[in-house]
Amino acid sequence: xxxxxxxxxxxxxxxxxxxxxxxxxxxxxxxxxxxxxxxxxxxxxxxxxxxxxxxxxxxxxxxxxxxxxxxxxxxxxxxxxxxxxxxxxxxxxxxxxxxxxxxxxxxxxxxxxxxxxxxxxxxxxxxxxxxxxxxxxxxxxxxxxxxxxxxxxxxxxxxxxxxxxxxxxxxxxxxxxxxxxxxxxxxxxxxxxxxxxxxxxxxxxxxxxxxxxxxxxxxxxxxxxxxxxxxxxxxxxxxxxxxxx
Amino acid sequence: xxxxxxxxxxxxxxxxxxxxxxxxxxxxxxxxxxxxxxxxxxxxxxxxxxxxxxxxxxxxxxxxxxxxxxxxxxxxxxxxxxxxxxxxxxxxxxxxxxxxxxxxxxxxxxxxxxxxxxxxxxxxxxxxxxxxxxxxxxxxxxxxxxxxxxxxxxxxxxxxxxxxxxxxxxxxxxxxxxxxxxxxxxxxxxxxxxxxxxxxxxxxxxxxxxxxxxxxxxxxxxxxxxxxxx
Ligand SMILES: Nc1ncnc2c1ncn2[C@@H]1O[C@H](COP(=O)(O)OP(=O)(O)OP(=O)(O)O)[C@@H](O)[C@H]1O
Ligand SMILES: [Mg+2]
Numbered sequence: 001x002x003x004x005x006x007x008x009x010x011x012x013x014x015x016x017x018x019x020x021x022x023x024x025x026x027x028x029x030x031x032x033x034x035x036x037x038x039x040x041x042x043x044x045x046x047x048x049x050x051x052x053x054x055x056x057x058x059x060x061x062x063x064x065x066x067x068x069x070x071x072x073x074x075x076x077x078x079x080x081x082x083x084x085x086x087x088x089x090x091x092x093x094x095x096x097x098x099x100x101x102x103x104x105x106x107x108x109x110x111x112x113x114x115x116x117x118x119x120x121x122x123x124x125x126x127x128x129x130x131x132x133x134x135x136x137x138x139x140x141x142x143x144x145x146x147x148x149x150x151x152x153x154x155x156x157x158x159x160x161x162x163x164x165x166x167x168x169x170x171x172x173x174x175x176x177x178x179x180x181x182x183x184x185x186x187x188x189x190x191x192x193x194x195x196x197x198x199x200x201x202x203x204x205x206x207x208x209x210x211x212x213x214x215x216x217x218x219x220x221x222x223x224x225x226x227x228x229x230x231x232x233x234x235x236x237x238x239x240x241x242x243x244x245x
Numbered sequence: 246x247x248x249x250x251x252x253x254x255x256x257x258x259x260x261x262x263x264x265x266x267x268x269x270x271x272x273x274x275x276x277x278x279x280x281x282x283x284x285x286x287x288x289x290x291x292x293x294x295x296x297x298x299x300x301x302x303x304x305x306x307x308x309x310x311x312x313x314x315x316x317x318x319x320x321x322x323x324x325x326x327x328x329x330x331x332x333x334x335x336x337x338x339x340x341x342x343x344x345x346x347x348x349x350x351x352x353x354x355x356x357x358x359x360x361x362x363x364x365x366x367x368x369x370x371x372x373x374x375x376x377x378x379x380x381x382x383x384x385x386x387x388x389x390x391x392x393x394x395x396x397x398x399x400x401x402x403x404x405x406x407x408x409x410x411x412x413x414x415x416x417x418x419x420x421x422x423x424x425x426x427x428x429x430x431x432x433x434x435x436x437x438x439x440x441x442x443x444x445x446x447x448x449x450x451x452x453x454x455x456x457x458x459x460x461x462x463x464x465x466x467x468x469x470x471x472x473x474x475x
Contacts, residue, residue: 053381055377055380055381078380078383078384078385079383081380081381081382081383082382082383084381085381085382086378086381086382088374088377088378090372090374091374092372092374092375092377092378093378094375094378094379094392094393095372095375095397096393096396096397097393105392106382106383106384109384109388109392110382110383110384151378154382155382158382158383
């Protein structure tokens with residue numbers, strides 16, 4: 001699938017004090033591509049993802065999103081983040097707002113959508129997920145799977161160009177993992193550009209165009225999904241796959 | 246005369262002393278908490294801000310106040326302020342206004358440090374993920390605070406502020422040592438007149454207890470209201 005480069009990472013390094021978490025990472029991600037990131041715990045997957053929307057400030061290097069270098073001083077990062085959706089392991093729905101408010105607060109305040117417009121959009125998304133009866137529920141009244149699907153909708157409400165997922169199913173009970181993965185698969189079919197950190201190997205293989213193996217702060221393997229599993233090169237990936245498969 | 250009869254007689258004869266004391270104790274506690282909240286909020290903001298010297302200053306203040314006895318702080322203000330040229334005028338309609346003010350200043354400076362900690366820990370108790378989610382969706386720091394963090398933090402902060410008010414009511418008994426006519430001062434007065442210390446102290450204890458009990462009930466009621474209104 002040929003497309004424009006939507007986000008380009010150049011020589012990205014991130015240190016926490018003396019701890020080198022990301023060591024000189026370079027990579028490109030194209031429009032409509034679905035890329036999964038796999039690797040051992042502590043390998044820097046979350047940090048990498050969080051550097052892409054500058055939740056973590058890179059120590060050095062560049063993150064170029066739609067042609068804008070997010071690391072340069074005069075960038076309005078708040079504006080850029082509106083186009084980069086992020087879904088967290090622990091959902092992070094706004095606990096003080098009900099579902100409708102969670103979904104509409106940003107489109108209204110940031111994109112200037114009218115109340116009706118935003119609500120209509122929210123209802124459409126919720127119906128598609130079969131969650132329309134939850135509009136006035138608070139996050140504490142939802143199951144994990146419901147929370148995560150609402151969190152995904154919250155990102156979609158901003159009509160992002162790119163979605164980042166950091167282990168979206170790791171905090172879920174097994175019986176709820178499927179419903180969230182199905183939503184992500186549907187997004188892939190709809191042509192959403194996505195970067196997904198996950199431990200769900202079968203899902204990764206199924207949904208991804210490409211998979212990265214991130215270990216020790218480096219991209220150790222960067223292959224198409226099938227090659228990644230059937231013909232891995234990196235010795236570390238080979239032993240990792242032996243352990244998890 | 247038995248103990249309880251003594252109490253009844255003392256109340257009958259000297260109740261204005263106690264009532265006046267209660268009034269002043271409440272005034273001091275309320276003023277101190279209000280000022281404490283105003284300045285405590287400022288102090289909490291300083292404590293959490295990005296400018297290092299301000300942060301350092303606030304931390305030092307909070308640690309120092311929390312690490313020294315209120316009695317010493319009170320004396321320091323009472324004797325110290327006039328020495329550096331700050332004197333509160335005597336106002337005719339409030340007797341002992343200058344003493345009163347010294348008491349309130351000391352109590353609020355003290356309360357301010359505790360309130361600052363209450364606010365800071367209330368904010369920091371909100372899950373970090375809330376701020377991250379707000380920022381990642383495109384809200385500025387201030388908007389994220391206002392829309393997401395503070396509404397959640399306030400639920401942690403208000404009950405603790407209520408406790409602070411109760412604490413201040415009790416601690417304020419100390420201002421009697423600089424001659425402010427609070428409940429404790431009134432009690433000492435009655436003791437001096439009657440030579441009956443135990444009954445007088447029992448009356449004072451009951452009155453303090455009624456004040457703190459009523460306040461904490463009232464606060465619990467408010468909390469309940471808040472929960473229903475989310
Ligand atoms: N804010 C931080 N301060 C200090 N060290 C951090 C911070 N965030 C992450 N680290 C460290 O950076 C390393 C990489 O963390 P990261 O969360 O990116 O790993 P990960 O690949 O996402 O792991 P997991 O699969 O467990 O989520 C870890 O050693 C972690 O302890
Ligand atoms: Mg992680």
